[in-house]
Amino acid sequence: MAEDAQGVTPGTAQDRTGQVRDVRDEHVPGNVLVSIGALLLGMLLAALDQTIVSTALPTIVSELGGMDHLSWVVTAYLLASTAATPLWGKLGDQYGRKTLFQIAIVIFLIGSALCGAAQDMFQLIGFRALQGLGGGGLMVLSMAIVGDLVPPRERGRYQGLFGAVFGATSVLGPLLGGLFTEHVSWRWVFYVNLPVGVVALAVIATVLRIPRKSMPHVIDYLGTFLIASVATCLVLVASLGGTTWNWGSPQIAGLAVLGVVLAVVFVAVERRAAEPVLPLKLFRIRTFTLSAVISFVVGFAMFGAMTYLPTFLQVVQGVSPTLSGVHMLPMVFGLLLASTVSGQIVSRTGRWKVFPIAGTGVTTLGLLLLHQLDEHSSTIEMSGYFFVFGLGLGLVMQVLVLIVQNAVSYEDLGVATSGATFFRSIGASFGVAIFGTIFAGRLGEKLADAFRGAQLPPGVSVDALEADPRGLAALPPALRPPAVQAYASSITDVFLYAAPVALLGFVLAWFLKEDRLRGSVTAPDVTETLASNPVERSSHDEVCRALSVLGTREGRREIYVKITERAGYDLLPGASWLLLRIKKFGRVEPAVLTEHSTVPLTVVMEAGRQLEERHLALRTGLDLVLTEQGREVAERLAQTREESLAELLGDWWAPDRPTDLAQLVKELNEELCGSDAERPQDERAMPHLT
Template identity: 85%
Template sequence: MTLDTHVTARDPKDEDQVPGSVLVSIGALLLGLLLAALDQTIVSTALPTIVSDLGGLEHLSWVVTAYLLASTAATPLWGKLGDQYGRKRLFQIAIVIFLIGSALCGMAQNMGELIGFRALQGLGGGGLIVLSMAIVGDLVPPRERGRYQGLFGAVFGASSVLGPLLGGLFTEHLSWRWVFYVNVPVGIVALAVIATSLHIPRKAAQHVIDYLGTFLIAAVATCLVLVASLGGTTWAWGSAQTIGLVVLGVVLAVVFVGTERRAAEPVLPLKLFRIRTFSLAAVISFIVGFAMFGAMTYLPTFLQVVHGVSPTMSGVYMLPMVVGLLLSSTVSGQIVSRTGRWKVFPILGTGVTTLGLLLLHRLDEYSSTAEMSTYFFVFGLGLGLVMQVLVLIVQNAVSYEDLGVATSGATFFRSIGASFGVAIFGTVFTGRLGELLAAAFRGVRLPAGLSADALKADPRGIGALPPSLRPAALHAFAVSITDVFLYAAPVALLGFVLAWFLKEDRLRGSVTAPDGTETLASNPVQRSSYDEVCRALSLLGTREGRREAYRKVTERAGYDLLPAASWLLLRMRKYGSVEPGVLAERTDVPLTVILDAERQIEEHGLAVREGLDLSLSDQGREVAERLARAREESLAELLGDWWGPDRPTDLDRLVKELTDEMCGSEREQPHAGSAGRTP
């Protein structure tokens, strides 16, 4: 793969030259993002205690689903409103909404209140996620963007580890209410820093916002999730309420299709579904979200109720799953980046996920810690293998104009899948639990105040049972939870079958750089096509790839030079001259490498010495110009068929901007006399 994005050696002093206010602002953005990301996972280990305090086990799934649905539905609106009215103002509004929702969740007195306040919290959370990543693009130039957006991806990785642990710690040592209250002081700090330190240019971009389409797709999803979570439990499958919701969902879906066909900027362009790869990837994304969040929501309940593990330790027990997910996600992304081959991963990932679900079904009240950890790891391994690749293959399958909306579309289906997974897992769990508890204690006289229904509502009642009756109750909880994984296995198997029908087209170079914000986040991303390409190209210029990048640029230009010699010639072309000794001090390129490069270009007559400085000879200027053209061609090649005769002007601008920055940003530009001296 030929690449040459900001492959110049970075000066250590560059960090000091980044304006302090920018670093402080990025820190505040990371805080806001961390809050929203944590609230997708922190609740899972607190759920058993929440249910015990507030009751309503049959509605447990909605504590998670309400947040996911609200944040997913709000994401496209936050993105476009931020473009139109200013991202700083909208980000502040999102923080305030999130904090109000968090405080109200902590004060909830029943399950209905908690679910409603979680939806409010989710509305703000969606804004925190999409706007924090968009503001980075306003603060830093394209060549720096990948470095900072990598931090944002790391936040999602960290939240998947920290969420269950922190949820358990707060629940066990303070109260489950602190799972929500902790957001308030942290959010206030982020709000204050943003208000005082964040200064971004106001770039008003007018959009025809698809309010109706956004409302309709959220309404359709809500209707179907309500049917999945309440049908067969709260309402009979044949009841008027269930049938009415199904009919309403179908009618709204038909209206949504008609609306999207006429919308100027549709929230989900229907033409994408004519692309087979997108349609298949959307379904597989749905399945991945379904399995992942369904399991993450109910495994802590299994650990705490069936095995008597503390809330904190249930978070520790979940770590093998998270480690497996992060490990396989990272490795698969790197392999795809280097080989361009990807089809094996969705096939292998969905297959291993199916196996993981079947293994989880084998767990019971007698399972050892080693057995549970192994099964959790296998399940996480399968999810990670497929998550990283799905976004890449969607980006590879669409035209440039649809890149941004296709990316958000693929991740949107994963978010909706997560909502469905949690809801359906909850329906199966509560339905089976009611049956098994009733069967276990039929004809048995229970202590006063205890009944099958009471145990179902409050698992803590198991501790009040006589020792002879506790095994039956624990078995009922174990089977009802692990049966969920058995019923989910065919859904994952469907993903395995569909993965075989994906067509493995050659990857464009610009989409072989995985992004954690797109693969680990449960919410859809919302970036324009230009932002997506800018992000991808900036991520390609990693330190590890610099030497290889210059080798290929040199080869393309037709010269037999050391990679460092090409780098030195291009730096002289930009700055006029360099002083090798000072350059070695100010960059992370070893002095020996620079001296070898210096010796070669002098031997070839490409540079002349003026005191300690080197500057280009006439022949050197000719070589440097040819290297510069090769460098721009290498970058353009990464765009594949997007770089055609009718390419958009913003791609031309991006390529010119990045190639101009490859030998150092303008803040590195030296005083006259030496490109190596500190400005």
């Protein structure tokens, strides 16, 4: 490598003693930060599209017609993204994630543009499916690329950013959907993706540099196609039965039989698949099976309600699209609050069974409360009911992934996590479809009853009011209240019918066995709990994610107290920290060290004095270097930290542990305890050691 005019190699610097030090890693490289920003934009697009559409749906169906097909605007996206998720993950491993991520963005943007230009409901539904194909790739690949860009020690920090994106979209999505619909056009709910996506695409193309790793897979194309087909057939039965076709019609019977046949074929294919999309052996584990069903229930209730509550607010309560988004906020806050608190409590206590029981119970109560709403309900009453419903969902969502991860062997960790989130996504598809079927069926009956014997104005009919709720405004004053009541009761009846499904989840939650938690699964990822899309990660990825999240706590004083005591030394926690820092660089100048950390100079100086007094370090100029005894102590501290990490893995760390798991713990420990790969910027994240 060439040297500059001062004879110093680029990427190095001289300290005040003239000693040349490597500072290339003192800051996160700018291109990495820019790349992660672009990945966040991609994730933002996919996450936002799950929530931004809900408050725009009443206006969309009013303009395009087809209230009975409203559910499919959401369902088409969910089904397509769910089916595509495992393919994006494995194709990215095999052919390079950068290229696949760019393709996913392009597909998503094309789908967004076509959705914005749709002229009828059938076009919109088809284009939403195309958008969902791209959205599934954005979800999976953005998180995977973070793992390519940053070492395990850093991942927890950036995963927090992605979690913040999901939290933000949960709040902003309904609001933005209402704002665009009310002040511009509902089409901008989709068009807004274009400028953001183009920026992300340009940045990814020019800045993103990731190592090309080809990991060959035997991709289960047939299994993916079959499970998507089974889900589609069953959702079609749920959404079209009793509305478009009678339940006993040949079409519904044919779809049901086709779904069963495809399910049988799927089971046969998965038994022989080298890398099955959903390993059947997982269903032999009671905890996985129960958690999968409860996940289905949670997705069913959450997305069914989120899709139809804006319709209730806008059509029945008469609020604007923007205000309907505001009215939804108590539910979102309840969900985020309960999800965060339950995750923290489980992490600290190791006890989790109470949360799926309480969560499904409160969700059932929330649905019954929502059933009580009508056109006369006050804002306070609605906000309270929405909050209770969100609270129930939040109590159970954060814990379900953790339960599954705790119940399976290391080799099945990745597919089990993917499987649990897959069932939540399929539940969301069913929830939206079945809510839609019940709503459409009840609405026709109740409007007919409301107008029986009444003289309707020219151009107004029951069918017209079903397709376009704007027709309510054209009704004579005497007919408007019963028509609004018909809409109100049709929507709230949906929640009554959903309550037994949530109650089933409550009953099943009692049968979960509360096994002792592994330490490494006490930090569930927000992207695994708040997204409707399933995740697609390997077992190695999941352990790396969990341990890296735990690793972000390494600066806490208690950690150094713990490893010092365990190693058998009587040292200040700051002295142990300083030993590992010196081990990292070979030499450390305390005054310079404090400039790059939040640790006070007095603490560093006191630690340095103790190391000198114990003959663990000695001065060479302004620097401290380790003595032979100091090197032995530092090595023992590092070994103790590795043992602590291994303990977090519980029974995964058995004598026959996989080689990649042992290597991961070794690599992560080296980063945490002071290898050359650790970035000095990490010192800024160190807590006070006083």
